[in-house]
Amino acid sequence: MLKIDSLSKTYANGVHALNGVTLDIPRGMFGLLGPNGAGKSSLMRTLATLQEADSGSATLSIPGESPIDVLRDKDAVRRRLGYLPQDFGVYPKVSALDLLEHFAVLKGLTQRGQRREVVDGLLQQVNLWDARKRKLGTYSGGMRQRFGIAQALLGDPRLVIVDEPTAGLDPEERNRFLNLLAAIGENVAVILSTHIVEDVTDLCPTMAIMNKGQVLLTGRPTDAIEALQQQVWRKQVDPSELADHEARYTVLSSRLVGGRPVIHVHSASDPGDGFAPVAPDLEDVYFQRLRLQARARAA
């Protein structure tokens, strides 16, 4: 539905925010995974018409409509776009209902009756109906994010871009939010950018991993996990051994269990040395791709 081809962007300070990004984003949820500073937000902003790209192209194809050149025909994109930026704020003294009404008009819902219907429906859908008359300043982080998704869904968008929506939410809020995302219709392409692996695991049939402006992997999470079968090994080590292991193996991750580090390493064959095989998950895929990139760069 959205085809991105060789998109590049270099900032004035020399940072390559996007480096030949090529992606094919189908309908449904698409997870964009990457650490902080991977270029996710640059990509999102570029797709949301808020930033210019240096080169490359992006085309939005909606069935039954002529394809839209995302980089040139910004107005057309904006009419089909729902965007929830990373870390967005609100006017604290305005009620949710008023602000959503306001955004609805800006989205082009200029007919009062229609607008009412849409706004009320959305407020119910995001479970803010009871709190609709409260000032946004009194909303919790999760409520605010749900308000954010409500505004992004105004005007029947075909492309919904959600940038790091779950950062800073508590588990309950996060679940609630993800449920909401999952309920968005099937005709819509939803790009969910995140650095939280579970978000993607839980929700996205397709995904991409990005770092340093480059796409490291794109495809279905299950395929990626499948490809790592029998290559991830686990071992609990003494903290004093950690540095030694890091030097000797491709350590994917290290986390404390009962105060002692448990490490995952990537190895095509059994490394022995007390390592036990472990079923890979998306997190292992993610770290493996990052390590791979780091090694390629070092080389």
Add this chain to the structure above:
Amino acid sequence: MTLDFFRFELREQLRSPLLWLFAALFALLAFGAASSDAVQIGGGSGNVHSNAPTVVASMLGIFTLLGMLVSTLFVSNALLRDFELGTAELIFASPIKRRHYLAGRIGAALVSGLLVYVLIAVGILVAQFMPWVDAERLGPINWAGYAWTFAVVVIPNLLFTTALLSLLAVTTRSILWVYIGVVGYFVLYGVSAALLRDIDNTWIAVLTEPLGMRALSRTIRYWSTEERNSGIPELAGYLLANRVLWLTVAAALFAATFALFRTERSGSGRRRWGRGQAAASADPAPLRPATTALPRVTPVFSTGTAWRQFLRQVRFDTRGVLRSVPFIVLLVLGLANFLPSALFRQTLYGTSIWPVTSQMIMALQGAFSWLLIIIVLFFAGELVWKERGARINEVNDAMPVPNWVPLLAKFVALLAVIACFQAAGALAAMAVQLVKGYTHLEPLLYLRSLALDSVVYVLMGGLALVLQVLTNNKFFGYALLIVVMIGQGVLGMLDYTQNIYNFGSWPIAPYSDMNGYGHFLTGQLAFQGYWALFLLALMCLASAFWVRGVSQGLRQRLALAGRRLRGPTGAMAALAAVAFIAVGGWLYWSTNIRNDFLSPDQQLDLQARYERELSKYRNLPQPRIIAVDNRVDLHPETQSMVIDANWTIRNTHAAPIQEVHVATADDKQLVAVDLGGQTLSMHDADLGYRIYRLATPLQPGEERRIHFRVVQQPHGITADQAPSNIVDNGSFFNSRVLPSFGYNEGVEISDRNERRKRDLGEPRRMPKLEDEAARANNYVTNDADWLDFRSTICTAPDQVALAPGYLQHETTVNGRRCFSYAMDRPMLNFYAYLSARWEVRRARYKDIPIEVYFDPAHGYNVDRMIDAVQKSLAYYEANFTPYQHRQVRIIEFPGYQRFAQSFANTIPYSESIGFIADLRDPDKVDYVFYVTAHEVAHQWWAHQVIGANVQGATVLSESLSQYSALMVMEQEYGRQHMRQFLKRELDGYLSGRGGEAIEELPLERVENQQYIHYQKGSLVFYRLREEIGEEALNRALKRFLQDKGYQQPPYTTSRELLSYLRAETPADRQQLVTDLFEKMTFYDNRVLAASARKRADGRYDVTLDLHASKQYADGRGKETAGTMDDWVEIGVFANGPSGKEHDQKVLYLQRHHITTGEPKITVTVDARPDEAGFDPYNKLIDRVSEDNRRKVTM
């Protein structure tokens, strides 16, 4: 600990570039004010040295007010920085004491503030060493003055302002609120200034002003030039009370600051847009997946969509502003400032006026609307940064809204905010009108006037938006705006005063109830349109630069703007720019080529050339006009006229006149000249001076008929306000539109500094009293003595035209209404023409008809005027000589000027001084009665007796008219009311002399100095009347009138008047006449103690310890002791029912002969005394009038 905080904070403050920036800016401003006249802050006037200690003190005092804006920065920085940066929790979690922290921080803020004032003082100090500073205007450096100023003014004020700001900062923890507090303080400061207008409230006004500026100015109000130059005010009285009070308040504020300072996090919530960290309450939503289907409504985009989006954005932004705290605060402050100024609006003598709409609009302009400048500038920044401030910009920017919508919406939101603010003002004004019982509401006039007034705010707000967008940095945008505003001032200083290059300036159309905006509006609208086009072009440009999405550096912005400009925006920008240039070109052509434009400096240079080249003709004998027959063809509809002046002239000199020098104010207007055969031998059109050589010289005694034709016609828009003498309704012009003969000294520059700059030497003064030659002319004109006058004036068919004399006949010629007037006896060469649509009210005094011509809406005081005319005629005919004319006419003219003026049997009277006075309060001065009596008195004093053109001439016209009017007033209102009036006269005289530009002179030598011939004149003649009696004084005046009335040259003088007065003055009061007229005499009379003792017979002996002294001052106020040999009233009073002065019972009031400095006087009274007084009614000129009375102790 405190010291550590102090040191740390001071280092931070001193590192702040803002401190140095503001210090440098203020020091520069102070330097500019002290070294040139272009910047005016406090400053000295006239003869007061520009480095005199009083000048330094008031200048630094004003800076302590301005400095509050900077102190706010220091204080809020020092106290709020930790909360702003979020370091508060780090600091307060450590074991420190709050008071150490506060004391250290506040101490550092104080020291940095003091540093700024020291730099300002340095700026003032070094100014005097600048080579361009006129050494004549400097005195020696007075170090004690600086020390005094810092000790008494600067440091206490710094303490107070810092205390106030600290408390605000500590309690609100918001810089915004601190600033709002400061604005509020400024407005309250202005409001309390209104109190001072009524001099009875001096103590209140002085004490309520925290910076002591009023206390200072009250203390030195009556100081002479000499005292102002060297004296340092004593720390006593007003000043001491004020300083003690406000230092106490400062201490209390500091105490409250320490008590209320909280380090806890609660309440540190900085509730500003976008940072809403307010407590999040529990989420009521249950944990369940949403199942309802999304309503699927796909928006349809049409041309209407964009407009609806635009309107929505306007509504949203406008509502945001209207509901914001700063707007509400400013609105409330504006109303708080406006209401008292509208309720207590007064023009003269503390008497209120009817709240007619035009006056309410003036009050709105002065006290309310100007706040809009703060509002538009502030909210322009807020609106441009609204989305980004709330971090919601990315949502907004990704909305399907055309690029032109946001900026235009924000501009229109500003318009809506301006409209709402002005509408609130108009509603408040109408409420005031209703409260005051005025029911003629004119909402449409409000609409029109406030709309016209709002244009400047719209333009400034638009410019602020543009600058915010272009700079893309809020504070840089504000800074640039300030630079633009300073630039406007600098242009003016550099003599670039034309509206064409001053953004947002235009010739302001004055409003008059009689004439509306009249023809003045054209010029204003043209210039407003011109600047609107400029703004339009800028707005288009800004719209191209509007940041949407993430801004990525200048280069990309430029590239993007270039792309956006390649559309309709660019076309509109180009169109607006072309239209701006075209309108500008057309305005330049109209103002500078079709019409003449002279900048202020060019005008002065021209005057200098006039003096240099032509003053050699000063005493050249010229013919005198002996008869005038003017035919005036007036067209008020087109503001034009043609005057055919047919005059008879006579050579009154001993030698033949070969050359006639003809001077005009505007040479182009003089289109035809016939002097009975003449050739033009010199013509300087710029100076308006021509010399004609007569074909046949005018022989001594020969008379000749001559003719001038003068044409006045507007030529489109002028650079300055269009001429106001011929207007659609209410034309008023006098004989000055016609040529005069010979060199006119009135053209010379009188300002000493401007003269010095042009090497012109000392300004010309009035000829000395002893100058016998100067007595050949009267002081009104040197073109004529007494002349025969007749005129025909034709005007619009619906108007009446008036001129001195009596109506001979009225005809209609070519559809014009023509009136012929003739005077039946010789009169001065001083006449005026008026034409308007009036209502007329008629009355009589004996057989003399009285007519008042007034605007139908201004009938309030017409009967009062008629009454005043009748009573004046009665008094003057009974006590002086008969009225020389057969009619009195009072004629209202538009308020473009504020005076009443007496021509022969014709008194034009400005609509703004008497016609709308509200005389319903009987306790207020009825100045309508008084002014009318004064103007009627001029029919004697000026139109019967006219002084020679020497010193003291205005005693014979103005001072005697003052005296005459006082007598009529006293008959009408009683002696009690006179005291109220004379107190104002005393105040006017004493404060007027401090601003004297040349030198103060005794009354008999007054050189047209208003505070002498009006204010002192009243006091002098009233006292003389008190001491020699009304009958004796009037006898002298009557004889003087009989002897000198209609006198041919040499004209009479004040010296001659004095001899008539002395003839009626008993021998023991001759010294009094000398003191009053020939010297400048000041008394210092006081009751030191007053005690009473009950006598056996039930009466009381009251003993008064008095202090009496008399001083003689010279022209600069230097005083020498005189000998007390005066008759001064001693009074003893009993308490009345109200305890106020006006119903006190007089137990004793006698004049005593005082010859010693410390007299002790005992008098016996019948009832229990309450108060005793030495000159209790302040009939003597005494600078401290309060100490003339004292409570009696038993």
